[in-house]
Structures are given as C-alpha cells and as structure tokens.
Amino acid sequence: MDPAGVxxxxxxxxxxxxxxxxxxGVLIAAxxxxxxxxxxxxxxxxxxxTQMGCVIIAAFGIQILTGYAGQVSVGHAAFFATGAYSGxxxxxxxxxxxLLALVSAGFIAxxxxxxxxxxxxxxxxxxxxxxxxxxxxxxxxxILRWRSLTGGSLxxxxxxxxxFGLSINTEVRHFYLVMIVLLIATVAAKNIVRTxxxxxxxxxRDNDLAANVMGINxxxxxxxxxxxxxxxxxxxxxxxxxxxxSITPGLFPLMNGIWYLGYIIIGGxxxxxxxxxxxxxxxxxxxxxxxVLPAVDPSLTGFVAAGTDVFFGLVIxxxxxxxxxxxxxxxxxxxxxxxxxxxxx
Amino acid sequence: xxxxxxxxxxxxxxxxVYGLGAIGFVIIYKSSGIFNLAHGEMMMVGAFFGVxxxxxxxxxxxxxxILALVLAAVTGFVIQFLVxxxxxxxxxFAVLMVTVGLMFIIKGGTLLVWGHETYDFxxxxxxxxxxxxxxxxxxxxxxxxxxxxxVLFVLLWAYFSYTKNGLSMRATADDExxxxxxxxxxxxxxxxSWILAGVSSAVGGIIMGMMTTIDxxxxxxxxxxxxxxxxxxxxxxxxxxxxxxxxxxxxTLSGGYLDEYLTGFKEITPYILMLLVLLIKPFGLFGExxxxxx
Numbered sequence: 001m002d003p004a005g006v007x008x009x010x011x012x013x014x015x016x017x018x019x020x021x022x023x024x025g026v027l028i029a030a031x032x033x034x035x036x037x038x039x040x041x042x043x044x045x046x047x048x049x050t051q052m053g054c055v056i057i058a059a060f061g062i063q064i065l066t067g068y069a070g071q072v073s074v075g076h077a078a079f080f081a082t083g084a085y086s087g088x089x090x091x092x093x094x095x096x097x098x099l100l101a102l103v104s105a106g107f108i109a110x111x112x113x114x115x116x117x118x119x120x121x122x123x124x125x126x127x128x129x130x131x132x133x134x135x136x137x138x139x140x141x142x143i144l145r146w147r148s149l150t151g152g153s154l155x156x157x158x159x160x161x162x163x164f165g166l167s168i169n170t171e172v173r174h175f176y177l178v179m180i181v182l183l184i185a186t187v188a189a190k191n192i193v194r195t196x197x198x199x200x201x202x203x204x205r206d207n208d209l210a211a212n213v214m215g216i217n218x219x220x221x222x223x224x225x226x227x228x229x230x231x232x233x234x235x236x237x238x239x240x241x242x243x244x245x246s247i248t249p250g251l252f253p254l255m256n257g258i259w260y261l262g263y264i265i266i267g268g269x270x271x272x273x274x275x276x277x278x279x280x281x282x283x284x285x286x287x288x289x290x291x292v293l294p295a296v297d298p299s300l301t302g303f304v305a306a307g308t309d310v311f312f313g314l315v316i317x318x319x320x321x322x323x324x325x326x327x328x329x330x331x332x333x334x335x336x337x338x339x340x341x342x343x344x345x
Numbered sequence: 346x347x348x349x350x351x352x353x354x355x356x357x358x359x360x361x362v363y364g365l366g367a368i369g370f371v372i373i374y375k376s377s378g379i380f381n382l383a384h385g386e387m388m389m390v391g392a393f394f395g396v397x398x399x400x401x402x403x404x405x406x407x408x409x410x411i412l413a414l415v416l417a418a419v420t421g422f423v424i425q426f427l428v429x430x431x432x433x434x435x436x437x438f439a440v441l442m443v444t445v446g447l448m449f450i451i452k453g454g455t456l457l458v459w460g461h462e463t464y465d466f467x468x469x470x471x472x473x474x475x476x477x478x479x480x481x482x483x484x485x486x487x488x489x490x491x492x493x494x495x496v497l498f499v500l501l502w503a504y505f506s507y508t509k510n511g512l513s514m515r516a517t518a519d520d521e522x523x524x525x526x527x528x529x530x531x532x533x534x535x536x537x538s539w540i541l542a543g544v545s546s547a548v549g550g551i552i553m554g555m556m557t558t559i560d561x562x563x564x565x566x567x568x569x570x571x572x573x574x575x576x577x578x579x580x581x582x583x584x585x586x587x588x589x590x591x592x593x594x595x596x597t598l599s600g601g602y603l604d605e606y607l608t609g610f611k612e613i614t615p616y617i618l619m620l621l622v623l624l625i626k627p628f629g630l631f632g633e634x635x636x637x638x639x
Binding site: 126133137262269305310314315316320 | 432435437439441442445446447449450452568571574575607609610612613616617619624627628
C-alpha cells in the first residue's frame with residue numbers, strides 16, 4: 001500500500017521496482033553504507049559478509065527454481081560445487097580471465113542443472129526431489145573420483161583473480177568484488193521474475209496443466225528454470241571458491257543443499273528480498289551459535305554442536321507453522337505500517 | 346560362481362533390510378500423502394531406544410525390542426500431534442520442509458541425549474544359525490533381518506488390504522475431504538498412521554543396528570532407502586521389498602565387480618538405477634499412476 005499522495009500516472013511508474021524519490025534515497029544510502037563498511041568493520045565480519053553474499057547469489061537460484069517455478073531441488077549444493085570447480089579449473093588450466101571464468105562457471109552449472117533436472121519432464125513433486133537427490137550424489141561422485149581433473153579428495157586451488165594489475169587477495173578486496181556481483185545479481189534476479197519467462201515460472205508452479213492449456217511450453221519453462229537457477233548457483237559457487245582459495249568435495253555436503261531450501265522457507269518463498277532475510281538470519285545466527293557462544297564459555301562447545309541442529313530444526317518448523325510466508329511477509333507488513341504512520345487511514 | 350553367489354545372497358539380505366526401511370516410508374506416504382524426509386532419523390531414534398534398554402539397562406532383547414517399539418509409537422504420535430497436525434491443508438512443499446526441520450531436531454536431540462558414542466547390540470533379536478549355501482555363507486544377523494522384513498511386509502500388506510482401518514488410511518491419502526465426508530475420522534487416521542510409521546521405522550532401525558553399529562549419523566541410511574522407495578513406487582509395499590532386493594543386489598554386485606575399475610561406484614549405483622526408473626517408469630515399478638485434472 002502506498003502512502004496518501006503517491007499517484008501512479010504511467011505504466012512505467014506502476015511497474016517500477018523503486019517507485020519514489022525517498023526510496024531511491026534510502027537505496028543509494030544503503031549501497032553507499034555497504035561499500036563504506038570495510039572502513040569500520042573488522043576483517044572477520046567482512047569475511048562473513050562476503051560468504052553471505054556468495055550464498056545469497058546461489059539462494060537467488062533456488063528461489064527462482066523452487067520459489068517461483070515450483071521445482072523442488074535438494075541438489076543445489078552440488079550445482080554450487082559445479083560452479084566452484086569449473087571456475088577454478090577454467091582459471092587454473094585454461095587461464096581464463098576471472099570474469100569470463102565466472103560467467104562460464106555459471107553456464108556450466110546451468111547446463112549440468114538442465115541435465116540433472118531432466119527428470120522434471122516426466123515427474124514432479126516428491127519424485128523430482130528424488131531425482132535431484134540422485135543428481136547430487138552423482139555430481140559429488142564425479143568430482144570426488146575424476147582425480148586428474150578435480151584433484152579428488154585433495155582439493156583444488158582457486159587462483160586469485162586480478163583486475164588491472166590489482167590482485168584480489170585481501171578480505172577487503174574480496175568483499176568489494178562479491179558485493180558488486182551481488183548488486184548485479186540482485187538486479188538481474190529481481191527483473192528475471194518480472195519478465196514473460198518469470199511469469200511463466202509462476203504459472204507452471206501454480207498449476208502446470210493449466211499453464212500448458214494456456215499455451216505455455218511447460219518443458220521449455222522447466223528447462224529454463226533449471227538453467228537460470230543453477231546459473232546463479234554456479235556464479236555464487238565460483239565466487240565462494242575464489243574467496244575460500246582451496247576447495248574440497250567435502251565442503252559441499254547434501255545438508256547444504258537442504259539448507260538452501262531452509263533459507264528460502266525462512267526468508268519467504270517467491271520473494272527475491274526473502275533470500276537476503278533467510279541467508280542473513282540463518283548464517284548470522286549460526287555464526288553466533290557456533291563461534292561466539294563457545295568463545296564466551298568454552299565448556300559449551302559440545303552442547304552447541306548438538307543444540308544448533310535442534311535450534312534450526314525448531315526455527316524451520318515454527319516458521320512453517322506460524323509464518324509460512326516467511327520473513328519477507330513480515331517485512332511487507334512492517335513497510336505498510338510505517339508508510340502510513342502515524343496517520344493510519 | 347561362488348563369489349557371485351555370495352554377493353547375490355548378501356545382496357538379497359541387505360536388500361530386504363533396505364526394504365524394511367522403505368516400508369516405514371511407504372506407510373506414511375500411503376496413509377497421509379506425506380513424504381517424510383525425517384524417516385532415517387526416526388529409524389535412528391528407534392535403534393537408540395532399543396540400545397538404551399538392551400545395553401545400558403541390560404534387559405533381555407525381546408523386552409527391549411517391545412519397549413523400544415512402544416516408545417517409537419509415542420514419538421510418532423507426538424510428531425504428528427505437534428508438528429504435522431497444525432500444517433493440515435498446507436502445501437505439500439511446506440509439509441516436506443517441516444520433515445526436514447524434524448530431521449534436524451531429532452538428529453540434534455539424539456546427539457544431546459546419547460552423545461557421540463557408537464553403540465552395538467550385544468545379542469540378536471532371536472537366535473538362528475548362520476546358513477551355508479554351497480560355498481556362500483549368510484551371517485545370522487542377515488537371516489534375522491530377512492525374516493523380520495518378510496513378516497512385517499505380510500502383516501502390513503494384510504492390514505492395508507483387509508482391515509477397515511487400512512482402507513480408511515488409503516482413502517484418506519487419496520482424498521482427505523472426500524474421506525472425511527464418508528465418515529472417516531481423518532485426524533485419528535493421521536495419528537494412527539504416524540504411530541504405525543514410528544513402530545515400523547523403529548523395527549527397521551533396530552534390525553539395521555544389529556547388522557552395523559549405531560551412532561548419531563545412522564539417519565543418513567534413511568537417504569539410502571529413498572532410491573528403493575522410488576524404484577518400487579511410493580505407494581507399494583511389494584515395491585518396497587522388490588525394490589530393496591534389486592537395489593541391494595545391484596549394490597553388492599557392482600561393489601564386487603566394478604570396484605577395481607571405479608572406486609566407490611557402488612555408492613551411487615542405487616541413484617543411477619533410480620534415475621533410470623524415473624525416466625522410464627515415472628511412478629516406479631509398482632506405483633499408482635496419477636491422473637491429473639485441472
């Protein structure tokens with residue numbers, strides 16, 4: 001709901017993501033604040049934010065694939081890993097420049113995703129979950145056993161990128177790189193879901209038979225959804241691997257893939273801004289529980305390891321019972337409250 | 346040939362236990378239409394209940410077994426009452442995710458209560474001699490597992506085919522509202538189906554625990570039975586048993602013959618098998634074909 005006095009008189013105004021001057025102001029101020037934060041924050045927090053940025057980019061992918069197109073996938077960690085490994089291999093062995101490697105990593109992950117998503121043409125729902133589960137294990141196996149290419153369980157080094165002679169080797173430089181890509185990815189994701197393709201995703205999610213009858217090519221849409229979703233995962237994975245420096249297959253367990261679903265459940269299904277809420281809430285809380293609490297009292301370490309699982313399980317269950325539309329919905333409620341505050345009409 | 350026979354027979358026995366795990370899965374799906382990803386964790390909890398009574402308290406195995414089943418039934422009911430019931434009417438995806446949450450809760454809870462230690466049952470559920478067929482030997486724990494799975498399979502099949510409650514459960518899974526309007530007490534049916542699932546998963550967990558060891562990672566076995574479930578079809582007990590045996594046999598055979606060329610390949614053979622089945626027969630070998638209308 002808009003506050004009194006805001007009128008939309010053209011189609012462009014009605015469709016705009018950022019609608020009013022104050023909104024532009026807040027947005028620009030937030031971006032400036034974000035890019036100034038390395039001046040204030042310690043390296044530890046910057047590293048955490050960098051990681052969150054990579055995961056948010058990958059979470060856009062699962063949001064588009066599951067939240068918008070309704071194709072539930074538990075294989076997102078494997079596509080993330082595909083992007084990470086293909087980025088690293090392209091840079092180290094074929095000497096691609098970083099940005100080209102990043103985009104290629106996205107493309108490779110997208111193509112792998114389309115292949116892994118092939119069962120979606122025949123099945124849906126739970127059977128598709130199983131198909132992507134199989135996809136996860138097979139990708140994981142290939143990465144682990146194709147030693148000549150991926151280094152197997154020993155892992156792989158991601159070479160540091162450099163731009164104009166400036167090597168990305170400090171926490172601050174990683175931070176800027178990831179945040180710039182995150183900005184681009186946010187704009188892209190926000191707009192993909194508003195295109196004809198994005199609306200087709202929603203139509204297929206809500207009722208694929210009805211969508212088919214209305215003239216949507218359901219097969220093509222499912223392929224597109226898998227490609228776009230896994231493209232984001234690949235880009236996020238390559239960025240994350242670049243930040244981490246060295247990667248091993250063990251860094252991408254199935255649990256991470258399931259956690260991506262958790263992020264969008266907590267953040268809010270079918271909402272791009274929900275990815276931010278979900279990832280920041282979960283990863284932030286996890287960091288507090290696993291790092292800060294043991295630092296306060298070392299005797300808590302064992303308890304925390306088990307308690308974290310229980311805590312996040314409870315968070316997912318309670319969110320689903322009491323706020324199935326996620327934090328993004330709460331944010332919408334809050335926005336409509338402050339826009340008309342203090343004169344609610 | 347003896348090597349083949351040995352692999353084949355142990356594959357059948359392992360497969361029967363996979364089938365046992367898969368049956369618990371099928372119960373939930375058949376009776377309430379819920380895809381329970383926490384099933385592996387429920388198996389683990391059942392095994393831990395059994396170990397607590399049998400090892401830590403030192404009670405006889407049969408008593409421990411029965412008490413563990415009772416506790417597992419209570420656990421199943423509590424899960425249904427606290428978590429599944431409030432979600433009635435929500436989308437399938439929400440219910441799927443809630444079982445993911447349950448998975449985390451049960452795993453963490455087990456870690457809090459029983460810790461990191463690895464446990465092992467001291468005795469089998471009942472004593473049988475190990476069997477020799479030609480040169481091949483089947484260990485007695487596998488025979489116990491095989492017998493228990495077959496018995497459970499026959500009992501459940503009879504329950505769902507011939508009793509009124511079984512019929513009500515199938516009706517509820519098919520169409521909740523329609524079943525309710527025909528006088529089925531849907532809430533009670535849901536409670537009963539989760540109790541049944543708790544019991545059968547505990548049986549699976551205890552039998553599996555007798556073959557291997559029990560620790561808090563055991564729930565991941567639950568993910569291994571998923572290919573079995575898909576292979577046989579989500580609604581079919583027969584499919585669970587047949588699928589279990591096929592997956593078990595291909596697993597041991599590929600482990601025995603392919604391991605020297607492709608290390609660890611047997612870990613993913615079930616999944617490759619499952620993908621092939623999904624592409625050729627999307628609802629599994631024995632599953633019900635869904636006809637959809639707008």
